[in-house]
Amino acid sequence: MTQDKSLINSADKSNIGSQPEVMGILNVTPDSFSDGGKFASFDKALAQVAQMISDGADIIDIGGESTRPGAVDVSEADELTRVIPLLKAIKANFTIKVSIDTSKAEVMAQAIAHGADIINDVRALQNEGCLAVLAQSNVPVCLMHMQGLPRSMQENPHYDEVIGDIKQFFIERINVCEQAGIKRERLILDPGFGFGKTLEQNYQLLAQLHQFSDLGLPLLSGTSRKSMIGNLLARKVDERLAGSLTTAIIAAQKNVSIIRVHDVKETVDALKVLAMTVKYQ
Template identity: 90%
Template sequence: MTQDESLSSSLGKANITSRPQVMGILNVTPDSFSDGGKFATFDKALAQVEQMISDGVDIIDIGGESTRPGAVEVSEEDELARVIPLLKAIKAKFTVKVSIDTSKAAVMSQAITHGADIINDVRALQNEGCLAVLAKSKVPVCLMHMQGLPRSMQENPHYDDVIGDIKQFFIERIKVCEQAGINRERLILDPGFGFGKTLKQNYQLLAQLHQFSDLGLPLLSGTSRKSMIGDLLSRNVDERLAGSLTTAIIAAQQNASIIRVHDVKETVDALKVLSMTAKYQY
């Protein structure tokens, strides 16, 4: 079994008594909604990787282009310059798994060449060339649902049935991936909290996340510090830890296999408590 296949199999349907994997967010951009510019320099980014590893992270998710509402697109050259040197440095220095958050085929290709363990795509491999790049590799890929584009996705999101509509999107994307030569076992699904969803729709998704489990693929949940927490609680970005931890726990209870977060240490602690408690419920 290859490393990529081992990783993919380890992300199977989550069991509440075995802690979901924690994916730490590392934005190397100047304009991310939560920590824009904080880790934009190489040395600061590498120091943050070391800190997250110390805090118990399972996967580092590197993003070189902000996907916050209203974000502008980044050129391929700029994204490569932000992401690839850091990826190479992490793989040379640490053994932690690394995910690359990108929607560009060229960035995916270079990332895979330099050892990326996962590709995390908010556009679910819909951009030109992305399917072909992944078909040539054995790297797992996360398919995220987004209604619209980052610049406009929150203007007027609408669904006939938010759960049913997103599930149908996944069914169609899974079929397209398989037809392109990407094995189903390599796929991870992310319903895309905050990506073209209202406050109500986000919480409906969270409460019913388990409904995607019948697709038989690992689920990724990313709610950390998002507006669905801030708008509900009237909290600024740096005041959303309690809400982020609560949504992480709920996602774990709803069969999420990966929890994507900014606050690694606190999330790891919360999930350990949940896992320990769950052992004595049955």
């Protein structure tokens, strides 16, 4: 099923002075690292969507499978049961862009059929059938870099040169997507903070996000409440707001297009202050 979806603000969003879109995280899983089980019930999940929209979210990102370090796989049937009814309800009750965080071709296909605006894939369409599903649609897709798999990705991450290696991965995946019939302008890139990176590598990546700008595609940054903040500051998951906001501001200053967060209201406020300041530089 082909849908006419435009890319999230297009690659032009990388221009200096533009304000990133805020993507609110909605984990409908029992084992998410930050809010596992909190929004697993349908009613609570829908209420959280309403709250995030009220708080200023531009996009809602629904995840039906945890990708935290050590996470176990979820069956296709379970993921569909968690994600698709909620997607349908959001589309029926709200006017908001919805992203589906999945690496399964069938989940992607059904999500697109029910109106998903973005596919957000931590495996960058490397799983069987995913390229073909996206090639048959016009929905934008976010390609994330991950070294290894969730179960083992943090055991011993190694790079010859972290920025160069991730950039090469993106170049290869962009080429594969284009060869499969997915137009370049539909792609969004996520360097994958915390997905097979050490503490130092994560902060090098944050500091040097601008080095991906020559790829000419929008960037998504997702650092919210992650261990790169907790380990640096010795803070529990529910004590990482200050660190999350700081990384969001840094990412915005590096001209990312989308910032993926748990704390929508606070992030929107922080970005408004930054935007007002940038206005007078």
